[in-house]
Amino acid sequence: MKIPRESGLEPLVLANIRRCRRRAFALRGALAALLIAAVLAALTTFLVVLSGDGLSAVAPRHWVALGVVAGLFVLFVLIVGPEKVPVAQSPDPRALSVFRNSLGGVSVAVGIEPPDLVVLDLPTANSVSLFHKGRPAVGVTVEALDSALSRRCAEAMMAHEVSHVLLGDVVIGSTRRRWRLVGLSLIAAVVLPFVFLALAFGVGSWTYIGFLSWAAVVVFLLFVLGKRVFRQNDLLADSVAARITADPEGLRDAILRLDRMFLENDRPFPSGARYPTVLFVYEVRPEVDLATMREMMGDEDDAEFQKAQDRNLLEGLRRSGARQRVSTEDRVRNLEAIERGHWRVFES
Structure with missing residues (x-):
């Protein structure tokens, strides 16, 4: 919400408000930048796959395993996402x-x-x-x-x-509307790079180790930034x-x-x-x-x-x-x- 020039607050108060707003904006920007960087990593991986010599054949059991791991991560995102605050229907x-x-x-x-x-x-x-x-x-x-x-x-x-x-x-x-965009971006940022890598190079133990490590890093950074943003x-x-x-x-x-x-x-x-x-x-x-x-x-x-x-x-x-x-x-x-x-x- 924009603070008008003719606000009744003193300059010292306005300066503190603007400093807090700049900090909140910077933290939200850092959070968005982390998500955008992870999504760009997924898109870059996809372009590398497209420019290669074709897609590798991946056994169905590996796709099932990747699907289970990705599904667990999606479930985690949905469970820990902010809940909506219940609105009363007929107040006095x-x-x-x-x-x-x-x-x-x-x-x-x-x-x-x-x-x-x-x-x-x-x-x-x-x-x-x-x-x-x-x-x-x-x-x-x-x-x-x-x-x-x-x-x-x-x-x-x-x-x-x-x-x-x-x-x-x-x-x-x-409502949960604001969280859905963040949640979908997070899922894409963590899951898609390893789907594309699996298509390009096949599936091995490195896939699961890399997937879990990447997910842990992204979630940890989001958690650290989130504690500062949501305060x-x-x-x-x-x-x-x-x-x-x-x-x-x-x-x-x-x-x-x-x-x-x-x-x-x-x-x-x-x-x-x-x-x-x-x-x-x-x-x-x-x-x-x-x-x-x-x-x-x-x-x-x-x-x-x-x-x-x-x-x-x-x-x-x-x-x-x-x-x-x-x-x-x-x-x-x-x-x-x-x-x-x-x-x-x-x-x-």
Whole structure:
């Protein structure tokens, strides 16, 4: 999303936003370049085959073996690909108006057109920036609508998500459309070179060793780049949001309140969901059988003790998985420093 010249943000804030956008663009460019280079390697191999003395005869069993290995790789790509975030069908329009008005006010303050507001069917009171219908949007969960959050809290959440849109680090979507192109390119980049080499020189043990080695290198590089590309800068987004609303205390209170609501909520996310890592408050839903874990730790008849023990288990599991992004405590400390006039993210 383009930042207008007449934006209400100060030059220092705009400079930080543009630096983050350039970094995100460079990382995405590196990721695309890796895929393009691998596809070009496949096309080059194909041209070498065409310019040779003809195709080698390949035994059917080798084609079957290559097909099985390629199929396993395709299955791996499809399994680990980003899942779509479920969109709610019939949200409460009255509750939604609070967030819609807050989103509109924040967008006007920045000088941009308000992003689409999408209601998500997730078991948490939360919000997120995402791609919807091909463009950045802001999502809010049904549980957040049902929680009767204050206008101040809604404004803080919307300001944080709009900040992510401005920073260009939106990483999830309401559909899998964006992933399909990457997945198909990845399959072509890894599988096709060895299909063409097999046609040109026949199949031997080198084919499988080379295929697995090439696949491992490409997947590893994509994984390393992907961890950098699909990462959001929450401290910078919080700082930009505090500039937009001029209310860092409201944002801090919203973070703390939603974090407490998570600790009181043990409803699990769908199995394998990874989008919790980019929600407004990091919501990991550890899928564990608490009753079984209690038995492993020793029986207790006291209901209050069991409840406290369950809460400690969930909180510990949550924090053990919260290493992919900055902690709630760090975000709160950053906002407390902003309240004292120290904009540490902008000053660094």
